[in-house]
Amino acid sequence: MKSMNVLKHLNLRGKLALIVGWAVASMIFLVALSLGMRWQDLRQEPRTLASDLVEMASGILDRYQKQEQAGALTREQAQKLAIETLRSMRQQELYFVVLDKEQRLLLHAARPELENQPARGGRDAVLPAELLQTALQDGSGFADYEAPRPGAGKPVQKTAYARHFPPWDWVLSTGVYVDELRGDFSATALRETLLTTALALPLFIAFFRLRRSVRTGVNGVLELAN
Structure with a gap:
């Protein structure tokens, strides 16, 4: 009720300003909601x-382990075939890492020179x-950390499972570098902001033109009345 009373007391220019403001605020809200999602x-x-x-990849390990159970392969043969299969599945920056219970690195498809050694700790850690x-206690898990891309020295954001x-x-385990995704989001945010500005600008222009027209019309009526 109070809002209705406020509207009744607004003059035409005030009502126009309210309409334009509401439209712009709605666009900003929708853009913010879209960017958040x-x-x-x-x-x-x-x-x-x-x-x-x-x-x-776990399904591949399971397949070779079942062949071991069936007696078709020894454990050593099954594990070697599993490792080489995972190694061959590397796709540029997507690769697998395998460690044993002693934290010995069995597979690092991007850096094979590190294999069959204790996994490094600190900043050079293969996995956090x-x-x-x-993974050992709960069965699986995620982590966000920084690691250099293959062949690069500067650490960037990465998400691993x-x-x-x-x-x-x-x-x-495997991981996905996410720094480029954040760059994509920044580009999307900039594009949405520019689009909102482009849509809002005509509203502001129309508002100021209408406001000037109303003022001119009112002044003309007052002059005639005098």
């Missing part, structure tokens, strides 16, 4: 990709220590 999607996409890849522990493979007591 897009940001949530961008945050989830790397995790979904990493977990899907690890689940697929907390992710490794989470790790899963424990109990039959061989291995931890299988």
Whole structure:
């Protein structure tokens, strides 16, 4: 009721300003809502990709482990075939890492020179220590951390997923670099902001023209009255 009373006391210019302000505020709200949803999607996409890849790779380990159980392969043969299969699945910056229960690096498809050695710690860690522990204790988990791209020295943001493979007591992991995704979001935010500005600008121009027309009309009526 109070809002209706306020509207009744507004003159024409005030009502025009209210309409334009409401329209612009609505556009800003919709853009903010859209960007918020897009940001949530961008945050989830790397995790979904990493977990899907690890689940697929875990299925490969399971296949070779079943061949071991059936007596078709020895454990050594099954594990070697599994490692080489995962190694061959590398796609540029997407690759698998495998560690055993002693945290010995069995596979690093991007840096094979590190294999068959204890996994490094600190800034050179293949996986964050907390992710490794989470996988061993809870079965699987995610971690966000910084790591350099293959062949690069500067660490960038990365999201990793790790899963424990109990039959061989291995931890299988992969990660997705997310710094470019954040760049994509910034570009999207800029594009949406420019679009909103482009849509709002004609409203402001129309408002000021109408306001000037109303003022001119009122002044003309007053002059005639005098």
